[in-house]
Amino acid sequence: MTAADTPPLAAFTRELYRLDDLELGPIGADVDALAAGVAAIDPWAANGISAEAMRERMVRPWPATFRFALRLDGRLAGYLALRHPFMRGPYIETIALFPAAQRRGLARRVVDWMAREVADEGANIWLCVTDWNAAARAAYAALGFVEIGPAPDLVVPGQTEIFLRKILASPPLG
Ligand SMILES: CC(C)(COP(=O)(O)OP(=O)(O)OC[C@H]1O[C@@H](n2cnc3c(N)ncnc32)[C@H](O)[C@@H]1OP(=O)(O)O)[C@@H](O)C(=O)NCCC(=O)NCCS
Numbered sequence: 001m002t003a004a005d006t007p008p009l010a011a012f013t014r015e016l017y018r019l020d021d022l023e024l025g026p027i028g029a030d031v032d033a034l035a036a037g038v039a040a041i042d043p044w045a046a047n048g049i050s051a052e053a054m055r056e057r058m059v060r061p062w063p064a065t066f067r068f069a070l071r072l073d074g075r076l077a078g079y080l081a082l083r084h085p086f087m088r089g090p091y092i093e094t095i096a097l098f099p100a101a102q103r104r105g106l107a108r109r110v111v112d113w114m115a116r117e118v119a120d121e122g123a124n125i126w127l128c129v130t131d132w133n134a135a136a137r138a139a140y141a142a143l144g145f146v147e148i149g150p151a152p153d154l155v156v157p158g159q160t161e162i163f164l165r166k167i168l169a170s171p172p173l174g
Pocket of ligand 1: 105
């Protein structure tokens with residue numbers, strides 16, 4: 001097999017992605033700081049997810065799951081966990097920008113990067129948002145996600161999650 005025949009790496013499988021000043025890379029030694037940072041912001045804080053529980057989620061081996069620390073200019077800015085393949089495209093299990101990194105276009109850059117990664121193999125991006133998380137719902141609407149429907153009692157009894165879909169491309173014929 002020549003280099004020209006080598007299939008490209010599957011989506012999200014590289015250790016490090018550099019998007020100018022934004023890096024998506026290994027969590028590594030930042031796991032405690034990242035888990036504490038995410039656990040401190042809603043919806044995880046409101047749902048009572050401890051830093052320890054968040055840390056456990058970040059390190060537990062799971063199939064088809066890709067986890068990244070987001071670093072802006074080398075400084076920890078947030079966390080991204082993806083499941084792929086999910087359903088004709090990836091599922092964003094967790095996206096969390098630390099408060100100082102919010103509303104600076106990072107989620108848009110992450111979603112655009114995801115779309116490029118799956119350009120040949122996926123036509124959708126999926127995620128869930130808690131119904132009371134108005135800020136995130138507004139952000140996802142601005143990013144082109146459409147609310148598909150409610151999933152009551154999915155995460156917390158009495159609380160509803162909303163399933164969302166962003167269409168990247170029409171499905172292939174046939
Ligand atoms: C929700 C979240 C992921 C959005 O990421 P972000 O990097 O702040 O979003 P961006 O700066 O890329 O903004 C993307 C678009 O959403 C809009 N937007 C972002 N936050 C918004 C808000 N609070 N209200 C209204 N619109 C908002 C932006 O204006 C932008 O649209 P535009 O480009 O048309 O102006 C991030 O704020 C976050 O992590 N919040 C805390 C944790 C959380 O709720 N995570 C989601 C759990 S499902």
